[in-house]
Amino acid sequence: MKTSLPAGHLDAWRKYYTSFWRVFAAIEADLSAAGLPSLSWYDVLYELYLSPDHHLRMCELARSALLSRSGLTRLVDKLEKEKLIERKSCPSDGRVYHAQLTAKGVETLRKIWPVYRAGIAKYFASQLTEAEARDIERSLAKIAASLESVAETAGAAECEKD
Amino acid sequence: MKTSLPAGHLDAWRKYYTSFWRVFAAIEADLSAAGLPSLSWYDVLYELYLSPDHHLRMCELARSALLSRSGLTRLVDKLEKEKLIERKSCPSDGRVYHAQLTAKGVETLRKIWPVYRAGIAKYFASQLTEAEARDIERSLAKIAASLESVAETAGAAECEKD
DNA sequence: CGCTTTTAGTTGCGGATGCAACAAAAATCT
DNA sequence: AGATTTTTGTTGCATCCGCAACTAAAAGCG
Numbered sequence: 381m382k383t384s385l386p387a388g389h390l391d392a393w394r395k396y397y398t399s400f401w402r403v404f405a406a407i408e409a410d411l412s413a414a415g416l417p418s419l420s421w422y423d424v425l426y427e428l429y430l431s432p433d434h435h436l437r438m439c440e441l442a443r444s445a446l447l448s449r450s451g452l453t454r455l456v457d458k459l460e461k462e463k464l465i466e467r468k469s470c471p472s473d474g475r476v477y478h479a480q481l482t483a484k485g486v487e488t489l490r491k492i493w494p495v496y497r498a499g500i501a502k503y504f505a506s507q508l509t510e511a512e513a514r515d516i517e518r519s520l521a522k523i524a525a526s527l528e529s530v531a532e533t534a535g536a537a538e539c540e541k542d
Numbered sequence: 543m544k545t546s547l548p549a550g551h552l553d554a555w556r557k558y559y560t561s562f563w564r565v566f567a568a569i570e571a572d573l574s575a576a577g578l579p580s581l582s583w584y585d586v587l588y589e590l591y592l593s594p595d596h597h598l599r600m601c602e603l604a605r606s607a608l609l610s611r612s613g614l615t616r617l618v619d620k621l622e623k624e625k626l627i628e629r630k631s632c633p634s635d636g637r638v639y640h641a642q643l644t645a646k647g648v649e650t651l652r653k654i655w656p657v658y659r660a661g662i663a664k665y666f667a668s669q670l671t672e673a674e675a676r677d678i679e680r681s682l683a684k685i686a687a688s689l690e691s692v693a694e695t696a697g698a699a700e701c702e703k704d
Numbered sequence: 705c706g707c708t709t710t711t712a713g714t715t716g717c718g719g720a721t722g723c724a725a726c727a728a729a730a731a732t733c734t
Numbered sequence: 735a736g737a738t739t740t741t742t743g744t745t746g747c748a749t750c751c752g753c754a755a756c757t758a759a760a761a762g763c764g
Contacts, residue, residue, distance in 0.1 A: 616721075
């Protein structure tokens with residue numbers, strides 16, 4: 381595993397880190413100002429929306445939505461209280477619950493998206509050419525993919541080797 | 543202000559969003575596993591380190607370190623308790639406090655950096671060529687710069703126009 | 705078949721952080 | 735100068751979230 385860090389890569393990291401927090405905060409502020417739920421709610425609803433039959437096991441949903449299992453449990457509690465999803469027990473595995481997107485959940489997704497999209501456009505996309513967007517997508521896809529399986533045990537294995 | 547969002551730009555956003563959270567979580571996990579403070583501590587200490595005489599007003603530090611004023615107040619409380627910084631009142635403005643990096647603060651910065659650098663290298667830089675890193679730096683610099691002044695009033699002005 | 709290990713989801717707890725309200729000081733205006 | 739507004743930092747409060755411990759169920763193993 382490569383651990384050297386050329387100056388150009390460090391510069392890229394700094395911009396990546398700073399730009400992300402600023403864009404993220406700006407989008408969250410827009411959502412909040414519009415009286416809409418935060419991006420973590422959107423992420424969960426959207427992952428369910430993408431899934432076949434709009435449902436997913438809790439642990440898979442946690443991974444897709446970039447949350448810990450406990451974090452997801454609480455978030456699903458709130459989403460269920462708002463009738464945006466339902467918990468359904470799994471017939472073939474008594475440990476498993478599926479989160480099932482409701483019609484109201486889809487509706488909420490459709491309310492959030494215009495504001496979210498406008499935020500992405502204003503704070504992120506408006507600064508990028510088509511070519512830049514394509515290059516970023518390609519480069520960052522490699523990074524996202526390389527960390528796909530890293531769930532709750534992040535870094536442990538590699539750390540022990542040092 | 544442009545609010546349309548081409549598909550390529552949306553794809554770029556998705557990878558940006560997902561990759562960032564995964565890399566961030568992985569680095570935080572490594573720091574935690576090494577018994578080191580989190581990135582928010584590093585950010586504050588590092589911004590002070592970069593500043594002339596290693597000190598900065600609270601509100602400037604909050605902006606540089608990507609925190610709210612209240613968030614910074616609490617973080618500075620903890621850093622001061624650990625003797626990593628000192629609060630110094632400003633002679634020319636009675637409202638202002640300066641956070642002053644201490645020798646122990648510099649030392650802590652030097653303890654965090656190797657682990658942080660290794661994380662950046664492992665989870666971020668190792669996936670990018672020199673050219674990709676350069677392009678990302680250039681593209682994201684524009685985004686970061688366009689949001690430089692957006693502090694606690696993020697999005698408000700633009701939102702009212704819609 | 706029992707016993708152990710693993711997996712899925714939940715809960716107690718504590719830490720981190722933002723918003724709104726506040727106090728103090730400075731700046732601005734008349 | 736006195737009154738108003740703005741700026742700076744802090745605090746009360748609420749929310750979000752992860753880790754560790756726990757329960758229940760399934761899988762693996764003798």
